[in-house]
Amino acid sequence: MLAAPVLLGSGLLTATALAVAVRRLDYERIPQAAVLAAAFFVASLASVPVGPGSVHLILNGLIGLILGWAAVPAILVALVMQVTFFGHGGLLVLGANTFNIAAPALVCAALVGPFMGRVRGGAPLFALGALAGALGVALTGALVALSLALSDPAFLPAAKVILATYIPLLLAEAAVTGGAVVFLRRVAPELLLRRGGSLA
Template identity: 45%
Template sequence: MHLPDSVLSAPVLVGGAALAAGGVALGLRRMDIDRVPQVAVLASALFVASLVHVPVPPTSAHLVLNGLAGAVLGWSVFPAMLIALLLQAILYGHGGLAGLGVNTVTMALPGVIVWQLFRGGMVRSPSRPAVFAFGALAGGLAVAMAIGLTALALLASGREYRTVALTAVVAHLPVMAVEAVVTGFVVTFVRKVRPELLGARCGFGQPA
């Protein structure tokens, strides 16, 4: 899902950088000091998730975990994603430094959106199946939106990338399914053992 600098037009690069800067600033502003370790842990998870990837030139298909990161971090997914992508660009050449803003937005913004849409269900649902369902929706939809934004960035950079954009969307359909299941299980587990990470006051079967 990483887009290299060479395929992105100047307006897309500038727009992505501006949006990413705003998202990171808002994420840092809303980050309490006691949330820093959580941001660090999830930044590490985001970094590792995409190390195993399938090339789909000029991008790639890999796990994203943006829905899970968004469910736990909210707006702080922006600085976490920025750190992960920066390290990937420097250490492994995934994406690029100029396109860092675009890649951050395409993956972090969906995390924020699913956090806004599904946090109520993940926090207040009294049963494990319901929490799993909300988590699965968050995980699958976050990947769908991320690849949709990636495709839009490609199309905005040139019509010649239309086939590439379609290929990238198709390649990420299995990723959506996997991430839906993974996020559903992880969110259900977190709600049980550390409900405060989701903003919940209690786990299952505990008094509120």
């Protein structure tokens, strides 16, 4: 469905990010990344009610905060699992899908991650998590719409409708990520405060 230049371009970007991420990923951190990739996969199976309908979570903001660069291979692996065992997504758009989800995760890690250690108290922490969740989904929605619009102008109306469907997802994702960040900070602070959370 996407045009070849879009597929090639995003595939190339994904491959580059993947090369950087895999070089930084030492074998010690693979089990942790695998757990997160699996959690990402399982959480995407759950449908969360929003208004009259329900949405499936992406959680790329949270994954970026916890994994940093390792989010790229974790997301790729989860997407490969989704397409081979569930038929969700597509084989040839794997590069584009990975880019559309992993790039926002990296942005969240770079922009929101550094503040994780500085904020105290439940409400500000929830807000920070919610910001990461909202940012992740908003950027993914924008990238998906952009890849459609760049592929063919005939997709423009569809891209607008799809962008609108990301609004309820954004609300749920922000609240869920906020809740998860508050919880993790209380129960397993090392997850959010380690070097993994930033891109350094």
